[in-house]
Every structure is written in C-alpha cells, then in structure tokens.
Amino acid sequence: MSENTKIRMTTQGPLALIHIEGDVTAASEAAFAQAHRDFEACGSRGIVLEFDEKAYINSGGIALLLQFLAEVHRRRLQIGITGLTEHFMKISRLVGITRFAKVYPSLEEAMGNLLN
Amino acid sequence: MVESNKDGSDMAVTQEGRSIELVLPSEVGYERVAMEGAGAFARMLGFPSERIEDLKTAVAEACLNALQHGNRNRPGAKVRVTLTFKEKAISVRVMDEGEGIVEIPDLPETEEAMIRLQPPRGLGMFLIRRLTDAVDFNEPTEKGHVVKMVIRREGCTSLN
Numbered sequence: 700m701s702e703n704t705k706i707r708m709t710t711q712g713p714l715a716l717i718h719i720e721g722d723v724t725a726a727s728e729a730a731f732a733q734a735h736r737d738f739e740a741c742g743s744r745g746i747v748l749e750f751d752e753k754a755y756i757n758s759g760g761i762a763l764l765l766q767f768l769a770e771v772h773r774r775r776l777q778i779g780i781t782g783l784t785e786h787f788m789k790i791s792r793l794v795g796i797t798r799f800a801k802v803y804p805s806l807e808e809a810m811g812n813l814l815n
Numbered sequence: 816m817v818e819s820n821k822d823g824s825d826m827a828v829t830q831e832g833r834s835i836e837l838v839l840p841s842e843v844g845y846e847r848v849a850m851e852g853a854g855a856f857a858r859m860l861g862f863p864s865e866r867i868e869d870l871k872t873a874v875a876e877a878c879l880n881a882l883q884h885g886n887r888n889r890p891g892a893k894v895r896v897t898l899t900f901k902e903k904a905i906s907v908r909v910m911d912e913g914e915g916i917v918e919i920p921d922l923p924e925t926e927e928a929m930i931r932l933q934p935p936r937g938l939g940m941f942l943i944r945r946l947t948d949a950v951d952f953n954e955p956t957e958k959g960h961v962v963k964m965v966i967r968r969e970g971c972t973s974l975n
Contacts, residue, residue: 726843757846757939786869794938794942
C-alpha cells in the first residue's frame with residue numbers, strides 16, 4: 700500500500716463516506732482494495748467519496764478510481780464525489796468519471812441529495 | 816521583476832525568451848518536482864490559474880511516462896525538462912533516454928476496461944492531448960526521445 704494514500708471509511712445512515720487524502724497514484728491499489736472491502740462489509744446503499752482539497756491525483760490514480768467506480772456502479776449503488784478542485788472537476792469530465800458518479804460542491808449536499 | 820497587469824502582459828514581455836531546465840532522476844515522485852517548477856514558472860509569467868493547472872498536469876504526466884516507460888526506472892537515466900516562454904506560450908520539452916512511444920492510443924481504453932473491471936491505460940497521454948494546445952509525442956533527437964507540448968496563456972482547455 701502506498702504510505703501516502705490515506706483512505707478511511709465511516710457510515711452515516713445508509714451511506715458510506717470514504718475520505719481520501721494524500722497521493723492517489725498507481726501505488727494506491729491496496730488502499731482502494733481495502734476501501735472496496737470496507738464498503739462491501741457495511742452494506743451501504745450509496746457511497747460518497749470525499750477528496751481532501753490537497754490530494755494529488757495522477758493518471759495512475761485516476762485509472763484506479765475509475766476501476767473502483769465501475770465496480771461500485773455494477774452493484775447499482777449510488778456514488779457521489781465531493782472535494783474536487785476546479786481543475787480535477789474538469790479532468791473528471793474529460794476521463795468519464797462523471798458517467799459513474801455525481802459530483803457535488805460540498806459534503807453536505809452529497810450526503811443530503813445522493814439517494815434522493 | 817516587473818509588475819504585471821491584470822492579464823500579465825507587462826511581465827510576459829519582459830520574460831520573452833526565458834527558459835528553465837530541470838534534470839530529474841528516473842524515480843517515481845520526481846515528476847512532481849517538474850510539475851511544481853513548471854507551475855512556478857507559469858505563475859511568474861502571469862498565466863491564469865486554469866492554464867497553470869493544465870500545464871502542471873501535462874508536465875507531470877509527460878515526466879511520469881518518461882521515467883517509467885522511456886527510462887524504465889533505470890538508475891542513472893535522466894529525464895530532462897525544458898520550458899521556454901515565447902509568444903505568449905510555454906513550450907515544454909520532456910526528454911528521456913528511451914526509444915520513443917510505439918503505440919499512441921487515440922482514446923484511453925476506458926470502455927473496455929470498465930467492462931473487464933481493469934484500470935484503463937493511456938490516460939496520461941489522453942490528458943496531455945486534452946490539456947495542451949499542441950503536442951508531439953515522438954520528436955526524434957540524437958540523444959533520446961522527446962515529447963514536446965505547447966501551452967498558450969489564453970488557450971483552449973475546452974472539453975471538446
């Protein structure tokens with residue numbers, strides 16, 4: 700596991716909140732695998748990925764994120780993302796992340812609206 | 816240092832022709848040194864924040880490709896990054912000691928990867944293409960392989 704990737708999960712009602720900080724790169728595979736096991740174990744109806752504003756995300760990390768989102772999407776769970784910088788919001792649209800997840804401007808909006 | 820106008824034009828004139836060069840070891844993580852250096856250079860030249868972020872991502876991804884695929888993380892192999900400001904644009908050359916890119920995907924293999932639930936490939940080059948105003952992935956040189964990119968101060972950065 701990349702020592703620089705910090706992913707932790709909590710639950711809030713029917714939602715799993717996955718907080719991501721540090722470097723999201725190709726070395727983050729184990730961290731994403733752990734997050735996958737964690738949300739499967741909690742039986743949530745939806746997932747909100749909250750990125751720390753200082754998180755560094757490169758193409759290797761985007762590839763893992765897309766894989767993670769595709770796996771969650773296949774289970775027909777709702778996915779929200781928040782905490783993205785303006786630049787990464789643009790990248791999310793470019794690479795197709797927004798096909799799998801709704802992007803919210805704040806955690807509160809994500810938690811309040813994802814399952815509606 | 817000359818104060819810039821809102822659009823950075825005064826500073827741009829005084830900095831015309833300026834160039835910086837960075838030499839990186841072939842070790843993952845050093846692409847961020849080039850990324851931050853490129854960002855600082857563009858800020859000095861009065862580039863808007865959106866273009867600075869485009870440049871930083873493009874430089875980081877080009878360096879990552881160079882050190883991982885070009886130099887194959889060989890100890891001792893270097894990645895040389897040169898940024899030159901001219902005519903309201905920054906030209907970036909990223910040179911590795913490899914033989915060039917054999918296959919340049921038009922699009923990342925996102926769809927297929929999603930079906931197979933495997934991480935897509937080619938995202939780095941895809942991002943470089945979309946975030947820069949011009950790119951040549953395979954400029955031949957006597958000393959190695961060069962990726963050349965151009966980022967204009969007022970560039971496209973569209974979602975086309």
